[in-house]
Amino acid sequence: MLDRNHRANQRERTLLSKTSFIRALSPMASSKMLDGAHIATMPARASIFREGEAALSFYCLLSGYVRLYRVSRDGRQADIRICGPGDMFAECLIYGGDKYRFNAQAAENVTLARFDMQDVRELAEQDPTVAKAIMATLSDHLLSTMDCVVNDRLHTAPQRVADYLLTRCATENGPTSIRLPYQKSLLAGMLGLAPEALSRAFSSLRRTGVTVRGRVIQIGNVEALKDV
Amino acid sequence: MLDRNHRANQRERTLLSKTSFIRALSPMASSKMLDGAHIATMPARASIFREGEAALSFYCLLSGYVRLYRVSRDGRQADIRICGPGDMFAECLIYGGDKYRFNAQAAENVTLARFDMQDVRELAEQDPTVAKAIMATLSDHLLSTMDCVVNDRLHTAPQRVADYLLTRCATENGPTSIRLPYQKSLLAGMLGLAPEALSRAFSSLRRTGVTVRGRVIQIGNVEALKDV
DNA sequence: GGCCCAATTTGACGTCGATCAAACTGGGCC
DNA sequence: GGCCCAGTTTGATCGACGTCAAATTGGGCC
Numbered sequence: 348m349l350d351r352n353h354r355a356n357q358r359e360r361t362l363l364s365k366t367s368f369i370r371a372l373s374p375m376a377s378s379k380m381l382d383g384a385h386i387a388t389m390p391a392r393a394s395i396f397r398e399g400e401a402a403l404s405f406y407c408l409l410s411g412y413v414r415l416y417r418v419s420r421d422g423r424q425a426d427i428r429i430c431g432p433g434d435m436f437a438e439c440l441i442y443g444g445d446k447y448r449f450n451a452q453a454a455e456n457v458t459l460a461r462f463d464m465q466d467v468r469e470l471a472e473q474d475p476t477v478a479k480a481i482m483a484t485l486s487d488h489l490l491s492t493m494d495c496v497v498n499d500r501l502h503t504a505p506q507r508v509a510d511y512l513l514t515r516c517a518t519e520n521g522p523t524s525i526r527l528p529y530q531k532s533l534l535a536g537m538l539g540l541a542p543e544a545l546s547r548a549f550s551s552l553r554r555t556g557v558t559v560r561g562r563v564i565q566i567g568n569v570e571a572l573k574d575v
Numbered sequence: 576m577l578d579r580n581h582r583a584n585q586r587e588r589t590l591l592s593k594t595s596f597i598r599a600l601s602p603m604a605s606s607k608m609l610d611g612a613h614i615a616t617m618p619a620r621a622s623i624f625r626e627g628e629a630a631l632s633f634y635c636l637l638s639g640y641v642r643l644y645r646v647s648r649d650g651r652q653a654d655i656r657i658c659g660p661g662d663m664f665a666e667c668l669i670y671g672g673d674k675y676r677f678n679a680q681a682a683e684n685v686t687l688a689r690f691d692m693q694d695v696r697e698l699a700e701q702d703p704t705v706a707k708a709i710m711a712t713l714s715d716h717l718l719s720t721m722d723c724v725v726n727d728r729l730h731t732a733p734q735r736v737a738d739y740l741l742t743r744c745a746t747e748n749g750p751t752s753i754r755l756p757y758q759k760s761l762l763a764g765m766l767g768l769a770p771e772a773l774s775r776a777f778s779s780l781r782r783t784g785v786t787v788r789g790r791v792i793q794i795g796n797v798e799a800l801k802d803v
Numbered sequence: 804g805g806c807c808c809a810a811t812t813t814g815a816c817g818t819c820g821a822t823c824a825a826a827c828t829g830g831g832c833c
Numbered sequence: 834g835g836c837c838c839a840g841t842t843t844g845a846t847c848g849a850c851g852t853c854a855a856a857t858t859g860g861g862c863c
Binding site: 417419423425426427428439440441442443444448449471472475478479481482483485486487488489490492493495496497499500501502539 | 645647651653654655656667668669670671672676677699700703706707709710711713714715716717718720721723724725727728729730767
């Protein structure tokens with residue numbers, strides 16, 4: 348399951364220190380967290396944990412993308428969140444139950460830091476900056492999951508895609524272009540769409556000046572996307 | 576907007592003390608929270624706060640139901656969560672930004688306790704039980720919002736209704752009956768359905784032994800609902 | 804540069820749920 | 834008990850998206 352599994356080396360400590368979670372900690376707490384981190388690399392499609400397993404650790408992603416999803420009785424999958432470099436996941440179980448509530452899978456080769464829940468719980472009791480950082484992360488994830496519900500319920504496929512493109516645009520107006528950091532099928536899942544529906548949404552955005560070639564998306568006019 | 580607005584009296588302090596949030600606090604923190612609570616009653620349909628307003632307070636509901644929702648550009652509404660007695664809401668803004676991110680509206684006559692965010696932030700720094708209780712609440716809300724996304728994406732209307740009924744069933748098997756605590760249109764919204772779709776879902780569940788008369792739902796066999 | 808295979812796109816079709824309009828009902832109130 | 838009206842149900846229609854199958858493409862690799 349785990350390719351490698353070791354304590355964080357200097358390079359990995361530096362990467363971790365740049366994440367918003369670790370940066371929010373006091374120097375003392377930060378170094379305790381770094382000392383407690385276990386680093387592992389996993390190949391694409393590997394399972395990180397499964398729904399129902401005992402939730403002993405939570406994770407911080409250093410490189411690659413991870414898919415959090417649940418499976419229905421008839422085998423269909425629904426993505427809950429896609430995590431990228433710097434994102435934490437399963438932190439909702441620090442005070443939220445003792446079993447994982449969804450599956451986590453590497454969407455490509457990934458490097459991740461694993462933290463022991465119990466250790467962090469104890470750290471949070473002693474150092475208020477730890478509790479504060481956890482609360483900030485939980486709030487952030489809660490708000491974006493709420494956004495997800497609202498998007499699903501109010502927007503059509505082309506609108507969700509336009510929204511997504513806007514969040515990843517550097518500029519506020521005019522033409523620009525974006526390179527997707529992952530496969531389209533992953534993007535489809537995070538928008539709650541079948542890959543075919545994403546493809547059709549892109550092609551319906553052609554009239555709005557959006558051109559797709561592989562992972563590169565050309566946007567004729569950012570303003571125009573705002574009123575899809 | 577606010578009918579009454581006063582400090583919590585004995586009756587209200589008792590109600591508040593029974594909520595899972597307050598019960599998780601140390602005696603000291605608990606009494607500070609109760610002292611800081613402002614009680615208000617509001618009539619059905621009244622707005623409690625709107626998206627974009629400065630987020631100065633969060634709330635704990637003492638009686639009635641509150642709808643959290645967002646409005647799309649073309650005026651359609653999507654419910655994010657329905658809160659009942661004992662539920663907290665807008666607590667995700669304690670460490671999650673300075674503006675409300677959704678609207679809150681009384682679904683019927685409600686009594687609610689208002690807490691000053693800044694006061695509670697300070698309390699959380701001093702007393703770890705406060706931070707712990709906030710984290711537990713945030714985790715709980717995050718997990719149930721994730722459930723909501725998954726339900727929307729994987730289940731049809733009859734399945735969502737069956738799920739809902741199962742969560743509110745006292746018994747594990749055999750026949751039973753349930754009384755909805757609110758209007759069907761509110762239930763429809765929380766399941767992400769139009770009222771018509773909820774009605775049709777109920778009528779499609781008749782073949783599974785579900786009978787509806789007003790707010791009373793008769794269930795022939797709880798087991799049967801599990802494999803809708 | 805060409806090959807190859809997985810990823811993506813396109814086409815055809817079915818189903819689910821939104822919407823609008825009209826009929827009905829149940830529960831609060833006198 | 835009867836009235837009344839908001840809330841709910843029913844009917845008809847439509848658009849959006851999922852699914853399956855087949856065609857196409859792009860990007861990694863030699």
